[in-house]
Amino acid sequence: MTLFKSTMTAMGALALFMPALAETPQEKGFAIAERNDVSDAGFGTSTVELTMTLADPSGRTTKRDLRIDTREKEGDGNGDRSVTVFYSPRDVEGTALLTHSKVIESDDQWLYLPALRRTKRISSSNKSGPFVGSEFAFEDIAGSELGKYDYTYLETVTETVGDEEMELDKVECIPAYERSGYDKIHCYFDTEVFQARKFDFFDRGGQKLKTLILDDYRQYEESLWRPHTQTMTNHITGKETVLEFGDYEFGIDLDERDFEPEALERL
């Protein structure tokens, strides 16, 4: 081995080794979350209809049908914009929630009450409270913008999610926004297509409160992945909320005006 060659080999090994040395668990955690965020870029607009089934431990169930329109974020500091419309139960039909999510600032939200034809700007400080009686808290359904959490890579594990065995990066996600109901969240991203597969939510006492499983991922337009079943289980109460999604439609004709409060009465 010539000196030249051995030097090059050493440098190569060093070059390979350097990022690993420099990368802290925080950086690696962020990189994993970012990889997931980037995999979603460029979807533009989407609409999807879904059924939310609320079940208590005795097996009683209630269904809610809704539709979610989403418009991808534009500019720094902004998150996605979404409109959630309820079709059932009938007494709340037409009720709509418009959210302009933000990364660091609190989101802007408006609620449309169809009986009064009233659009009301509402406080978005409700993070830990339940969303329409479900096991999803408001913070669980808010856009998961990168800047909302501090990430720490924990380990890579092999687990069965749904009925598929997969390799998962386990990342500790700590809410960076105020009034979260969680001490921390363990977020699991698969290492193949970088999608979120599971979340374990820990309450302020450090106890495991809820688990969310994202399952039945389907691929749209080359690179967009969407889960079609989301199951949130509350370990304390035994209650469960299942979201079952229909087919997503991407690139539909919804402009920025359709995500303004004035548009809510025209859904």
Add this chain to the structure above:
Amino acid sequence: MSRLVLTLVGVAVCATAPAQGQRFDVRPEVAIEARLLPDDPQFDDQLTVSQLALILTGEISWRSKDRDTRVQFEPLVRLDAEDDERTYFDVREASISHEINRDWDLLIGVSQVFWGVAESRNVVDIINQFDTVEDVDEGEKLGQPMIRVSRRSDFGTVEAFYLPYFRERVFPGADGRLRTDPVIETDKARFERGGDEWAGDLALRYTNRFGGVDFGAHVFHGTSRNPRLDFNPSNGFLEPFYPELSQGGLDVQWTRGAWLLKGEAVIADMLGETLTSAVGGFEYTLFDVSGTGLDVGIIGEYLYDDRDQTNLPNTIFENDVFVGTRIALNDVQDTEFLAGAIIDDQTGGVFASAEFQRRMGDTLLLEIEARAFAAKDDPFIRSLEKDDHLLVRLTRYF
């Protein structure tokens, strides 16, 4: 109207093809209502103990696949077992709206519009007549015929309204409760403008938002929704007189954290006089109290009105304080409780109200409302003093 029905039937046939992506819905509602009045009535002829009613309503709607066109029809029939004036038919909505392009939007037909931000009373909310028969607290509205053109831009939204026909307020009859003394003869209404309901009103509204501030401004020229009640000495009745009204107003809400700060004000010209009506206050919500999921809202508002009550249509909201609370359980049944009282800080008169609602199963809604009046020195509340009541309504959705 028959053309509308034909359109809807045609649409119903189309709707059998779900892949089309359009939406056609027929959703009837039936409600039974019992009003329980524990006190003996103040006036002869007034009904006693209980008042039963049947309400048939619902919505037929269609939305095109591109969501640009909407047709809505919402009739309401109310059958009151006791009071003929409370038996009526109204079209709450019968409209076609179309988004012409990204910026322009048109609505033609009978519709309802809400303006304002406050909880106790919305002084800027001028488009629709209130259905005072259905509800004493200005919560229900009659459908208003209109043409509405909206222009949306990066600098806010401008809406222009032409309202060709005026809807009169309907008052309870002699045998009804919650009435004035003497009785108001709804049929004897007089109008300053053109002598009838066809004078036509115009309104312009602008809305925009900056950060946490949402605001609206409007001007209106037309007929006052609130009539002056003139005593007719020849028959001893009160007769509504609807004067010409020109007004301009502002409504603003500032949302910050769990606080909502609200203000509405109107300056109006009527019968040669100028008046100011305003309401302002706050709403603060404690979310997810102690991790129970329960939200508790606290509302405080002040109502102000400087009108000359001898010459102009009267208001009971002269200098009043409103305090209220809203409690939402955020449970599967969407259980909600609302309570509030308006206290006149000069006469000491009080109007208090509590409402409870809870869904039962998927298709039944139970609503309970309690209303109480204490007049003290308040001339407007005096005739209602024996009308404290409890209302129970059960609505079945199909």
